[in-house]
Amino acid sequence: MSIAVDQAPRRARLALRFGAFPVMTAGLVLAMLYSISAGRFEVPMARIVEILWARVWDFSGSPETMDERIVELVRLPRVLLAALSGAALAVGGAALQGVFRNPLVSPQVLGISQGGAFGGAMAILLGFHGVVLLGMSFVFGLAALVLVGLLARINGRTEILTVILAGMVVGAFFAALVSVLQFLADPNSSLPAIVYWLMGSFSTATWARLGLALPGMVLGLGIVWLLRYRLNLLALEETEARSLGVNPDRERWFIFIAATMMTGTSVAVAGVIGWIGLVVPHAARLIVGEDHRRLIPASALLGAAYLVLIDTLARTLTASEIPLSVLTALIGAPVFAVLLRQHFKRAWQS
Amino acid sequence: MIGVSEASLHFGTLRVFEALSMDVPLGRTTAILGPNGRGKTTLLRCMLGFQPLDQGRRHAPAIVGYVPQHGASQAKLSGLDVVTMGSAARLGLFGQPGPDDTEAARAALVQVGACSLADLRYDRMSGGQRQMILIARALATGSDALVLDEPTSALDLGNQARTLGLIAMLNRARDRAVVFTTHDPNHALAVADDVVLMMPGGAVVQGPVAQMITPDLMAELYGVPMHWVRPDGPRGRMAMLPEFTGKDALCA
Numbered sequence: 001m002s003i004a005v006d007q008a009p010r011r012a013r014l015a016l017r018f019g020a021f022p023v024m025t026a027g028l029v030l031a032m033l034y035s036i037s038a039g040r041f042e043v044p045m046a047r048i049v050e051i052l053w054a055r056v057w058d059f060s061g062s063p064e065t066m067d068e069r070i071v072e073l074v075r076l077p078r079v080l081l082a083a084l085s086g087a088a089l090a091v092g093g094a095a096l097q098g099v100f101r102n103p104l105v106s107p108q109v110l111g112i113s114q115g116g117a118f119g120g121a122m123a124i125l126l127g128f129h130g131v132v133l134l135g136m137s138f139v140f141g142l143a144a145l146v147l148v149g150l151l152a153r154i155n156g157r158t159e160i161l162t163v164i165l166a167g168m169v170v171g172a173f174f175a176a177l178v179s180v181l182q183f184l185a186d187p188n189s190s191l192p193a194i195v196y197w198l199m200g201s202f203s204t205a206t207w208a209r210l211g212l213a214l215p216g217m218v219l220g221l222g223i224v225w226l227l228r229y230r231l232n233l234l235a236l237e238e239t240e241a242r243s244l245g246v247n248p249d250r251e252r253w254f255i256f257i258a259a260t261m262m263t264g265t266s267v268a269v270a271g272v273i274g275w276i277g278l279v280v281p282h283a284a285r286l287i288v289g290e291d292h293r294r295l296i297p298a299s300a301l302l303g304a305a306y307l308v309l310i311d312t313l314a315r316t317l318t319a320s321e322i323p324l325s326v327l328t329a330l331i332g333a334p335v336f337a338v339l340l341r342q343h344f345k346r347a348w349q350s
Numbered sequence: 351m352i353g354v355s356e357a358s359l360h361f362g363t364l365r366v367f368e369a370l371s372m373d374v375p376l377g378r379t380t381a382i383l384g385p386n387g388r389g390k391t392t393l394l395r396c397m398l399g400f401q402p403l404d405q406g407r408r409h410a411p412a413i414v415g416y417v418p419q420h421g422a423s424q425a426k427l428s429g430l431d432v433v434t435m436g437s438a439a440r441l442g443l444f445g446q447p448g449p450d451d452t453e454a455a456r457a458a459l460v461q462v463g464a465c466s467l468a469d470l471r472y473d474r475m476s477g478g479q480r481q482m483i484l485i486a487r488a489l490a491t492g493s494d495a496l497v498l499d500e501p502t503s504a505l506d507l508g509n510q511a512r513t514l515g516l517i518a519m520l521n522r523a524r525d526r527a528v529v530f531t532t533h534d535p536n537h538a539l540a541v542a543d544d545v546v547l548m549m550p551g552g553a554v555v556q557g558p559v560a561q562m563i564t565p566d567l568m569a570e571l572y573g574v575p576m577h578w579v580r581p582d583g584p585r586g587r588m589a590m591l592p593e594f595t596g597k598d599a600l601c602a
Contacts, residue, residue: 101424226444232431233438235424239400243416244491245439290426293446 020287024301031305032083035312036075043067043075052076078205081213082311083304085202085270086280088217088262090303093277094284094295095224095255098231100163103285106277107141107263109164111171113274115144116260116267118174121181121194134212138264144170145256199323200271202311209269216265223258224296227251231292273307273324275332280306282336351375351527352397352414352495357406359389359396365552366392370406372546372556376494377524379517381538381559382531384548385572390531391419393548394499397529410495413439415488417498421480429467429475429483433458436490451490458490462516478509485516496520498530502537510537517541535563535576535590547571563590 037043043051051071055061063069093106107113119140123133151166152159178198185191224231233246234255241248266273284298307324310331314322353373359366366389374380384390395401397408398416415436425432436458437451459465464482467475472483481501488496501517502510518541521528532538538545538559545562547555549571556562568576568590575593580586 229438229441229446230443232425232427233435236435237418237421239395239398240416240418240421242400243398243414243418244435245413251443291431 020298021301024287024298024305028083028301028305028308031308031312032079035079035082035308036071038312038316039070039075041066041070043071073207077207077210078202078311079308081205081210081269082202082308084210084213084217085266085273086276086303086305086307086310087300088220088266088303089273089276089307090280090284090299091221091224091296092259092262094281094292094299095227095231096259096277097281098292098295099234099252099255101235102164103282104278105164105167106275107259108171108272108274108277110148110167111144111169111174112141112260112263113267113272114171114174114178115147116141116264117198117272118177118181119264120197120268120271121178124194124197125181125185125190127190130212134216134265134268137268138216138261140174141260141264141267142257144174145260149256196323197271198325200273200325200328201314201321201323202270203315203321205269213265213269216261220258220262220265221300223254223261227254227258228292228296231255231296235290235292270324273328275325275328275336276303276307279328279332279336352410352497352529354393354396354403354408355406357396357408358404359392359401360404367548367554368552370554372554373409374495374527374529374544376527377521378543379521379528379530379541380544380546381542382529382546382548383533383535383538383571384531385550386533388548388550390548391499393546394497394529394531398497411493413491413493415491415493415496417481417484417488417496417501419499419503421484421487425472427472429464429470429472429479430455430459432472432483433468433486433490436487436492439491454492455486455490458486461489461520462486476509477504478506478512481505481509481513482516485513485520489520494526496526496528498528500531500533502532502534514540535568539563539588539590565590 033045033048036048037045047067048071051063051068055072063072089107096105096107096110097103116137119136119138120133122140123129123136128136147170148163148166151169152162154162178194182191182194185194230246230251233241233244234248234251236244236246238248263277280303281295281299284295284302287302288294288298310324310327314324314327351374353371355371355373357370358368360368372380382390382393392401396403397410398414399408399410430452433455434447434451437447437454441447441451456465456468459468462482462485464479464486467479467483470479472480475483485498485501488498498517501513505513514537517528517530520526521541530542542559545556545559547562547567549555550573555567565576565578572592576590577593578588579591580588
């Protein structure tokens with residue numbers, strides 16, 4: 001009896017779940033088009049499509065008119081970088097939440113972002129940019145994660161709670177080290193560079209920078225995408241997962257490295273952008289459910305659209321650009337609070 | 351088929367078992383009995399290879415169908431999704447379950463008689479329904495060794511009977527090695543061929559069910575007097591009950 005009653009809402013849910021992907025993809029494309037069109041110099045969407053279409057057929061030519069130059073050299077790389085970073089941060093968060101079986105985990109909670117920030121700030125202080133900055137972000141992000149892993153491993157066992165506490169400790173430690181770097185930095189040159197970079201922005205996005213970010217992010221996204229079913233199994237109890245032929249320790253490290261690659265790269269090209277890895281997977285979970293085979297692509301699409309829109313707001317709301325982390329926190333914190341309440345209300349009701 | 355030979359395990363000064371050799375061959379069902387905290391689950395974990403032995407070795411197929419005591423409790427997935435996880439070992443690191451795996455999962459659900467649970471969400475199922483799903487998942491691994499950790503402990507009487515019936519049914523064709531832990535000697539009587547008793551103090555005795563489930567051994571195992579009863583009349587089946595100590599006796 002109860003099974004028959006359950007069928008109707010299930011069908012509705014299924015329709016929502018399978019219809020959700022075309023809607024999210026369309027939403028992402030629209031968000032990107034809107035973002036390219038919006039700004040002090042407004043380009044109509046039809047004109048953007050026309051410019052991009054022409055470029056598809058004549059890849060070798062260079063932009064000539066003002067609107068072509070704005071679309072192709074300024075806004076398109078910026079929007080693509082924002083979309084890629086949004087997807088990477090959201091997928092990184094979703095994957096880490098799956099591994100730790102805890103929806104409150106994110107690259108920031110584990111100290112990866114702070115480690116990456118320290119690496120990047122150090123690079124700026126030493127006068128490095130580009131690949132070195134990216135490399136140092138990744139290395140120190142990974143160092144933070146390894147430190148968390150070592151601190152949390154007590155008597156050969158790694159408990160979730162100790163991981164999160166160790167993440168807080170390591171995150172605070174690297175945040176303090178960043179402050180030390182700021183204290184040491186030249187107040188006229190490197191200090192403002194570090195501070196502004198830390199606040200997060202895509203204002204310096206270029207095709208070259210996109211090319212720099214592409215390998216790390218695509219590799220990270222690819223690894224998580226390939227392991228999406230494994231994430232369902234990693235959410236099981238350790239013994240249970242092992243009995244199904246899963247090697248949790250090894251597979252967790254694949255996820256950790258992929259998440260660090262994505263977070264480190266995103267920190268290197270756009271500074272520390274918080275909240276995406278926490279808020280977006282939650283929203284995706286409400287739409288497509290907990291199965292990582294749907295959750296990972298949904299997080300990527302939503303994360304990309306979300307950060308593109310946030311970046312558009314950041315550069316169009318006021319005359320000067322608002323730092324991204326300010327906006328993601330202002331929007332993310334209340335949204336997260338509401339999502340969390342709904343989540344637990346539902347959990348209590350069911 | 352599945353078991354341990356010359357196996358010893360100690361936790362500090364506590365002896366869990368010493369020089370234990372036990373084997374569950376294909377076609378047999380073995381019940382492991384013992385008081386709380388004696389190490390029944392630990393012995394299962396040793397057989398599964400999750401708990402290293404101090405000495406001796408385990409023998410088991412590469413994949414064993416394992417039914418944990420509390421499994422997948424967080425999973426907000428459908429029953430079919432949980433059963434399909436049984437094919438994970440065949441998929442490899444980057445594999446995704448395909449139509450064949452779904453088909454195997456459906457076949458396992460048919461085998462345990464739980465087709466109606468395929469589309470229900472696992473986290474909304476009752477304890478009995480979850481047990482069916484976890485047993486189906488163990489079958490979907492395709493292994494002929496099945497290990498169940500206290501499959502009846504969290505279930506009401508009706509679901510206990512259904513689960514025991516299922517365990518008996520699974521080995522009717524005598525083509526599996528089944529081992530399970532339980533607190534109730536009557537469950538061993540109902541479905542087991544052999545019994546392993548983990549006695550207080552570290553000794554382990556084993557043998558055919560008829561020789562092991564006796565009032566004397568059970569009284570020694572659980573520390574209370576035990577008696578045979580015949581619920582179906584003088585010629586009916588036998589069941590074993592402890593001598594209940596009433597409130598009065600405790601206060602006296």
